[in-house]
Amino acid sequence: MRKEVLGQCPVCNSSLYVAKLKCSNCHTTIEGEFQLCKFSRLSKENKDFVDVFIKNRGNIKEIERELGISYPTVRSKLEAVIEALGHKPSPVATEGRKEVLEKLSRGEITADEAVKLLKE
Template identity: 75%
Template sequence: MKNKVLGQCPVCNHQLKITRLHCRHCDTTIEGSFELCKFSRLSQEHKDFIDVFIKNRGNIKEIERELGISYPTVRNKLEGVIEALGHSSVPITSTNKKDVLESLSRGEITAEEAVKLLKE
């Protein structure tokens, strides 16, 4: 089993930098200071959620089924990933409200879930 690249220091939880790259094929080694991509810095929980999200092509109903969670929980997990990637969370606007109501009309969420989302 191969080790995964760590994005954060297990001691102090700060961001790590890669200082050496090595090719096993030609035995070339490159030293320097290399940045990790922002996805490397995500928690394993966030990475697992992204995997399920992509596998289900963003279909919230399928994500709910696979993970056994409700629409608001899927939404909260997605917001967590968005924030962890350094993007700002989007407050509910009239467009977001429309999305909630459309999800309700398609049966993707319950009336209770819609009310909760609209109150956030």
């Protein structure tokens, strides 16, 4: 049974690279320094979520149903994957939709700013 390639060092948490590749058919071996794709950096939990997300074509209702989690939890998991892949988190994910609406009701932001934040 083959194990999945680790994306991060279990000792210091730095990125790993592949040093050797071997063909399962003819047993040719290639040695060098090969970079892993950014998806290898995802935790098992994040990879499992991405699998469900893709299987359900991003349909949040279906993801909620399959995983038995709420909409905010789906959004939170998606934001965790986005950040783990090296992308900037959404301002709405950081502050939350509720916070944006509270700021609007307190007059701290304009309606246009709130709409912009909620669309991101």
